[in-house]
Amino acid sequence: MTTESPNDTPARRDGTGQVSYAIFDQALWTRFSEADSVEGFVESWLALLARNLTGVTSAVALIGDPDTGPFVPVARWPEEAAISPALMAATERALGKRQPILTRTEEGHEIALPFLMDGQLYGAVSVTMQGEAMTPGEVVRHLRWGAGWIEVLLRRDQGRSFERLQARTAKALSMLATVLEQKRFNAAANALVTELARSLKCDPVSLGLMKRGNAKVVAVSHASGWGKRMSLMRDIRAAMNEAADQEAVVLYPPPPGWDYRVTLAHEELVRTHRADSVLSVPIQYDGDIIGALTLEKAGPEGFDEETVELVDVIATVVGPVIEEKRRNDRILIVKVFEVIGNQVQRLLGPSHFGRKLATLIFAGLVWYFATATTTFTVTAPAQLQGTVQRTVVAPFNGYIADEQVQAGAVVTEGQVLARLDDQDLALEQLRLVTSRGQRQAEYAQALAGRQRAEANIIESQIRQIDSQIALVEEQIARTEIRAPFDGVVVSGDLSQKIGATVERGEELFKIAPPDGWRVVLEVDERDLAEIAPGQTGQLRVSSLPDLPLLYKIERITPVSDQREGRNFFRVDASLEENDPRLRPSMEGIARTEIDERLLFAVWTRPLVNWAKLTFWRWMP
Template identity: 35%
Template sequence: MATNNQSASTQRTDAAVRSVAAYHDSVCWKQLLSAESLNDTAVVWLGMHCSRAAGIHSGVVVLGPPGEGPFAPVSTWPAGARLTTALMQASELAMAERKNVARQSPAGEGDAAGYIAVPLELDGLVYGVVALECAASSDSELLHRLRDLQWSVSHLHAAALREQPGNRSRDARQLRVVLANLVACLEAGDSATARTVLVNRLVAQFGAARGMLGETTESALRVVAISGAAQVNLKANLVQAVAAAMQEAVDQNRPLRLPLDEGDEGEDMLIHRAHDELAQAESYRSICTVPIYNEAQVTGAILLEREKSFTDEEVLLLEQVGAACGPILHLKRLNDRSLLAVSRDRGLAFLRALLGPRHAVLKAVTLVFVLLVAALALIDGTHRVGAPAVLEGAVERVVTAPYDGYVSRALTRAGDVLAEGDEMARLEDRDLRLDLARLLSQREQLERQYLEAIAERERAGTQIFKAQIAQTDAQIEMLNERVSRSVIRAPFDGTAIFGDLSRSIGEPVERGEILFKVAPLGDYRVALSVDERDVTFLQEGQRGQLVLAPRPELDLDIEVDRITPVAAAEDGVNVFRVEAKLLQPAPDLRPGMTGTGKIEIGERRLLWIWTHRFTGWLRVALWRWLP
């Protein structure tokens, strides 16, 4: 019972502690969010961090102007606590080296303690440091506390950024200007439109009276866009003076402006002669020229004129716009070139790389290619004409239906091997046999009448009955022949290459209808479908080889026997049928097997063998296209 009371008391105590802690955190969070300055934020934040983390003995936040100093403690914990020398040394080391510091107190100096410090930086400048003295029994525990401190100082960084709204807003405005001009150039359809759009936008954004854009060429720099003008007259004096001013900035690879800034000593070392002449010729007292780049190479320049002088920030912004839009303008300029110009530039680039001091791999590959082409042009090889091939029987016998009837039985299908006389199918003969029985009965009746006429010595009746008996015998013989032909048999030893009546039992067939095709075994011919571009190379008597898909291990010798003079279209290509005969017997061959045949034509240069089809097509195409 006492144990239960103690447990209940402990739970009430923990609940009370959590309630007080929750209330304390709520108050501190409100103070942290409502702090108006970085110093106020540092005081509230240090108290929250040190009170929430167990084992922290003391802490300090040191702040000062970014990168300048002096730096002084603005908050300590506990409030008014005396800072130890080791803690201050850790904070000074973190600020001096701009690195996080985690060190333990030397052995023999009382309880185990550790010192951690995190420098505070903004835009690459140190504006303070946070240092804590805490209990640390091991290095891992000390590093764990350092990590928690790194995550927690983000509140101080946010407060430091809030105190510099001017810089943030200025950077945001500059970024928007650069991105807006970049998007405008990307949305333009061609290079001329992109240049005009960019110049007009810059004139409006910088409050300039006139803006111009120039591009470098192989010979000189030329003006390609003027604000408010659809075309550029390169012979005008103004355009020539502007081109000279742009060339002056491009040659020095620096932005130039008039009037000169007295506070910048480097401006006096630059040449402004062309800018001075342009200012004297025009009524605008302020001129700014900025080179534009693509992959660290100058591709042009932007020149603006106005009454008000250009500030350093405006010159920097104009440089940023040129750096962002320069690659886009250069890419659109390359895309607008003609096919001939692209081929010329790529050819010149290849020659420069081939003849230049570097690109050893390209030189080696080119040398190997040249040697390979030279070898192909000098070495002979066997020219062969290849074509799809089909194995056919030398003789194909067609088995047709002997009369109109119905299929009664089917024993043979395509591919079956047959011997001469083997039954292949049978037609229904019941009607024939009924007619035959009727005729036999009729003959017996006529024969009795014939004998009665002989007995009665009726000479005329005897002759009539004799003729009728002969006619009936002829009909009986014809029916017997038809009954015998109802059984369809193989005409010779061979293979059935066509026909399957197994699914046609009971179906009618007409006289002369093809039921089967039979080809003899061991006697074949090869049918080649030769492309019309190669048939002129073939002659009767030429030999070659045949490889069949079912028997790739066999290399059969063939000889051209006949070339048909009529072409046929197969798969959109005109082909000629060329027949060849097998020069050697081979086992397990069947009509209908497909493969590839190659006919040897003679010796030719390897280069000609591999390129004659393309050169032939090119000759025909040029003859058709050229007038």
């Protein structure tokens, strides 16, 4: 005997008294094809699935948000039956493992299949099977075939959601374009509320911005009668404050299932000003509520869910642009004070630790540079020279016969430095000696012949020849070029001039004493005003960078020189210390101590001087 389950209400009995399941199946298919909601679609789908599985005693289908859930039962079979714990446990396991689950119980088999689409989990279907009419594999195969309808449902729902999203986005972008077309804030605000009122058939639409914690209405559509409707403005501000304080969309009257909101101000607005429904949507900018949109609508249809979402999207997209236009329309002094106030608030507020740390570091640096001092020094290239520098020249015209030393050699007083060729002088000496002998013989003859006058003439010639001989001997002696004192050969290299001619007075060597030095500084003209005789400093030469040499400024020459694109003056200083490793013409860097100055002033001195000259150049 066939029994009729409680959910078989669409079935009819034929003339024999038996239940006509053909009529029942037709009713299920009709309900399935005409379902206008997810719940109705899944309920009829689950009933049809259970009718095609022999031995099914109960079934349940769960649907939820992709991957995240929560997954809740949207259909069960039979409709009045409770879901067994074993069936729900099998469903939870299938959801967790994302694969079909088979569980054996005393009542039969619990079989669960997850709904997977594009790698995302959307829910599951589970059935309880009794008997051996169908194997678990056949049941899973039927469930997989049936799951295709769920995928059709999900994709259809996704398509509708995408179409609604596209429509909302297009309208929001259209509103954004309307606002962007306006150059001034007031024009943009009026264009926004007017376009919203026209497209959504609302009267009026109001835009308010927060000022000192309260909303201020800045634009109202159909605003020709503002002066006679001040109470309306007051109630609109109250509704905006109500939505802003809750930081949520407020709709009155609320639809069924709407989240709880405080709606006292909206209720008063509906009651007092004969509006059938009121919607307020907060506007956010940079994480803060900056205002709200309030829409009033007459008629029984009110604001549906699609309209609420549309207005919310428009407020999200257009709100920041409205705020930027408002900020740009303010006068400059207000902008400056706002920027300063924001920075102070961030600095003194509870957050922005990095800004506070950077400010402390900056303040410490300012304090340090405002108080720290250092010794101001003038840096200049310098050269080491001897205190006394003697030039050794050629004593007469001649030829170089030999050279004994070169530049850099240490010599002693009287040491031979070079020799000149004395062959011509020796021949001249021999000629003069022979001539003197002849004159001496003639002198003797004159004396013997008592020729007194002749003898006096010859005697005079002999004295002349003696003088010439003495001169030649002196020249021969001076062919050896000797050092005038102990010192170092600063310059002079005759190794490449052996046999070459030299003229009288031509420089051969320069010699400086080894224990007397002076420092020649090349002070840039920009620093010359800081230099004065008596100042001290340190010199470090390139060959001895670890050896500090103290010096004292002696004299400033008034003549400038130019080299390598800079103009400098020569400053002479005396070296207060001596070192045997020093040599003439050593070069290095000299730092002359001037006085104590602020470290910041020392570092910025070149820039300040440049700025002064530039200002003077371009000053009218």
